[in-house]
Amino acid sequence: MKHKTDVNNLKRRLVEGIQVITGEGVLSGSGHLSARIPGTETFFINPRFAGVLADPKDICTVTFDGKRIAGKGPIPSETPIHAAVYRSRPEVGSVLHCHARYSILVGLLDSGLIPFNREARLFADGVPIFPESRGIDDFTLAQHVVDALGAHYAIFLRGHGVVVAGPGIEGTCISAIQLERACQDQLLMMSVTTVKPMTDSGRARVNARLENPYRAWPFLLYKHKVKSKAQIRAGIRALKEGEHY
Secondary structure, three states, X not given: OHHXXXXXXXXXXXXXXXXXXXXXXXXXXXXXXXXXXXXXXXXXXXXXXXXXXXXXXXXXXXXXXXXXXXXXXXXXXXXXHHHHHHHHOOOOOEEEXXXXXXXXHHOOXXXXXXXXXXXXXXXXXXXXXXXOOOOOOOHHHHHHHHHHXXXXXXXXXXXXXXXXXXXXXXXXXXXXXXXXXXXXXXXXXXXXXXXXXXXXXXXXHHHHHHHOOOOHHHHHXXXXXXXXXXXHHHOOOOOOOOOOO
């Protein structure tokens, strides 16, 4: 029973994540969010229609070989991206592919993303740029994307979109939101001055925040009316005295 409860909770969180990033303008009618099913070589992904319309019962189960084994489908044509990431990076618990506007524009710049402010600090280690813009709909091309992604949080698909990978659904969604905001900020700054990078990445602390987005995620759930205030507060884990976040 516990396994069934955990699986249902994972589907629910996936749907909540889709609602949040749609509300933030990161996800539109196309794009897909997935979540690794712990202890298996399978993952959940929204089917091939506007993700914001999906309910937990619509979520598809897919193997690391890209085969749908549950859910009505059809699955997104670029599902190989997700499968390839999960096969190559066991620490990744969630993957997003989307076509966020400002992220696409910055991915076309020779400089790529410049980690110059608070939003971009998450990506101080860099956001690689994959040179091809066509759909990543086969495993050979998907593996090339994963190889280029390396250990980074995200990669630009030049003129196409982005792939974001993180420890869990909430952290991946927050990374994508921050990436889009950072790209928008960079384009604004470039219109008035030369953008210079920060020098401190603070990656260890960033990792902790993505694993437990203690403040950001409850705020986003409330902002987009995904849950009631009472539901959100009931799910918040109180920080211990002296615990840094």
